[in-house]
Amino acid sequence: MKISTKGRYGLTIMIELAKHYGDGPIPLRQIAAEKELSEAYLEQLVSPLRIAGLVKSVRGAYGGYLLALPPSKISAADVIKVLEGPIQPVEGIENEEVPQQQLWMRIRDAVKNVLDTTSIEDLANYTDETDVDGYMFYI
Numbered sequence: 617m618k619i620s621t622k623g624r625y626g627l628t629i630m631i632e633l634a635k636h637y638g639d640g641p642i643p644l645r646q647i648a649a650e651k652e653l654s655e656a657y658l659e660q661l662v663s664p665l666r667i668a669g670l671v672k673s674v675r676g677a678y679g680g681y682l683l684a685l686p687p688s689k690i691s692a693a694d695v696i697k698v699l700e701g702p703i704q705p706v707e708g709i710e711n712e713e714v715p716q717q718q719l720w721m722r723i724r725d726a727v728k729n730v731l732d733t734t735s736i737e738d739l740a741n742y743t744d745e746t747d748v749d750g751y752m753f754y755i
Contacts, residue, residue: 619700625653626661626699627692627739633671634687634740641673641680661699668698687740693731703728 632647644662648655662681665671672684683690696703705727706712706720 619696621657622661622699623696625658626665626695627736628653629658629662629665629681630670630683630687630690630695630736631739633681633683634690634736637683637687637740641678641682643680646680664698665695668694670694670698683736687737688735690736691732692734692736692739693728695736696731703731 628651629644629647632650633642636642644658645655647653648658662671662673666673666681669684670690671681673679673681693703703724704720705723709717709720712720
């Protein structure tokens with residue numbers, strides 16, 4: 617499964633809004649400038665997030681976007697589903713043999729579990745010290 621720039625930049629928007637949660641609306645131009653991304657592209661991405669009820673827009677001179685829910689209540693899966701669609705590593709698994717079907721479903725379920733159990737708050741609060749379950753390779 618490959619997450620496109622839609623999903624990646626959508627998560628970027630949500631993480632930045634989570635970092636400023638409670639501070640009022642954040643203009644997309646600020647996020648675009650800080651992350652060196654296209655403001656026009658971020659505008660395209662924020663619309664489905666607003667329609668899905670994940671963000672709210674505020675008009676006016678001090679307008680922008682803010683999270684519609686606390687960051688702890690929004691999962692990475694919520695964002696990815698809105699922008700990327702359903703999570704599936706392979707299309708057409710019904711044509712596969714049963715062992716392959718089971719493998720693809722286990723992969724799907726594992727990815728879904730990680731996305732479901734990772735909140736936007738987790739991502740916004742991440743530091744290098746947060747990752748205590750990193751991989752250790754021995755040679």
